[in-house]
Amino acid sequence: MHNMVHPQGRVHSTIDYSQNPFIVIWEVTRACELKCIHCRADAQTKPDSNQLNHEEGIKLIDEIYEINNPMLVFTGGDCMMRDDIFELSEYAVNKGMRVSMTPSATQMVTKERMERAKRAGLSRWGLSLDGPTPSIHDHFRGIHGSFALTVEKIKSLNELGMPLQINTVISRYNYESLEQMAELVAELKAVMWYIFLLVPTGRGQIDDCISPAEHEKVFRWLYELGKTAPFDIKTTAAQHYRRVVIQQKTRENLVDKGDIRYEDSIMDTAYLIDGLKRAPQGVNDGNGFIFVSHTGDVLPSGLLPIKVGNVRERPLKDIYRESPILKELRNPDLYKGKCGICEFRFVCGGSRSRAYAVTGDYLESEPYCVYIPPAHRILHMSLTTN
Numbered sequence: 001m002h003n004m005v006h007p008q009g010r011v012h013s014t015i016d017y018s019q020n021p022f023i024v025i026w027e028v029t030r031a032c033e034l035k036c037i038h039c040r041a042d043a044q045t046k047p048d049s050n051q052l053n054h055e056e057g058i059k060l061i062d063e064i065y066e067i068n069n070p071m072l073v074f075t076g077g078d079c080m081m082r083d084d085i086f087e088l089s090e091y092a093v094n095k096g097m098r099v100s101m102t103p104s105a106t107q108m109v110t111k112e113r114m115e116r117a118k119r120a121g122l123s124r125w126g127l128s129l130d131g132p133t134p135s136i137h138d139h140f141r142g143i144h145g146s147f148a149l150t151v152e153k154i155k156s157l158n159e160l161g162m163p164l165q166i167n168t169v170i171s172r173y174n175y176e177s178l179e180q181m182a183e184l185v186a187e188l189k190a191v192m193w194y195i196f197l198l199v200p201t202g203r204g205q206i207d208d209c210i211s212p213a214e215h216e217k218v219f220r221w222l223y224e225l226g227k228t229a230p231f232d233i234k235t236t237a238a239q240h241y242r243r244v245v246i247q248q249k250t251r252e253n254l255v256d257k258g259d260i261r262y263e264d265s266i267m268d269t270a271y272l273i274d275g276l277k278r279a280p281q282g283v284n285d286g287n288g289f290i291f292v293s294h295t296g297d298v299l300p301s302g303l304l305p306i307k308v309g310n311v312r313e314r315p316l317k318d319i320y321r322e323s324p325i326l327k328e329l330r331n332p333d334l335y336k337g338k339c340g341i342c343e344f345r346f347v348c349g350g351s352r353s354r355a356y357a358v359t360g361d362y363l364e365s366e367p368y369c370v371y372i373p374p375a376h377r378i379l380h381m382s383l384t385t386n
Helices: 054-066 085-094 111-120 134-141 145-161 177-188 212-225 240-251 270-274 316-322 324-329 335-340 352-359 374-385
Strands: 002-005 011-014 024-028 071-075 099-102 124-128 162-172 194-197 232-236 290-291 297-299
Touching: 024 054, 054 085, 054 316, 071 085, 085 099, 085 111, 111 145, 124 145, 134 145, 145 162, 162 177, 177 212, 194 212, 212 232, 212 240, 290 316, 297 316, 316 324
Parallel strands: 024 071, 024 290, 071 099, 099 124, 124 162, 162 194, 194 232
Antiparallel strands: 002 011, 290 297
16 A cells, blocks of 8 residues: 555555455355345345355455455345354454444344444444335335334444444335435434445346436435535445546536546545545445455455355455456456446446446446447547548
């Protein structure tokens, strides 16, 4: 890691994503009691007998720590359905790692477990809320009563003073309710609203995705919301939000387009509360971001289901640094169509997982982006005139 001086004088730490990820997501178990419509994992009711055992989990944490100590997120399935989740958490925290957890809001999330998570030193707890009303959220999560239970668990976290992240998947089911959703996120005192733009993998289907124009509308709305919201906003599988932020800042004469670094334009007050800094430069599938499944398979992300190795067979460091597929994903000049010639390709790059889900090719253009790069227009004009 080295420091980089921005043209406006601010100093930033940058990470060489070809060597180290900024964030590692570990699916500690596939087991989950919910039946979410969008589930990428097709979760099951009981833990897989082949999931990484405790000793393998400890070894994995050591390997993650060795690649420049990235942020570590325990996810699932439902990580609460893993018996040793707090032993693993405490081990990682004691090594000096920044750890957060995204359990499902079920009866397994007891006040006692919340208190133990706080004692273990977890930085942030993430819970999913996918609509401002029970009818929307419960339909999406596939369990009646999930909304009420989630709100109850969030209020308990607030009482404990545990920093809260609310995760929301934007899809056809809640697109018309985002204003009310933002009000609820504020009311529930979240430090971060983590927005996922649906990728049609697993149970999440293309018909449930909002249109490219609606993606753009959401991004512009999020940009304006971010100016006044009492919480930070972060997006996943929405790389083109970075392009929108830069364009909006440029239109407002707040930055020169040639100078802007994406992280300069994003509020980061949640970091002051729980120490979890946002990435110094945008991550993408396999590029600053890596996913380890419950059985040790390594994927560019949970939404890009291509196996690039297994931690039972090779150290995570070697897989991340040497996988030919990951190297391709980290080279925007290899992207096809308009993404490959877009001037925003190094700061955006489009969602590689969505490109794969829709086209079967992880190097194809982001299929839900409306932007036409000038270079693409020129190429199109030369082809039509010849």
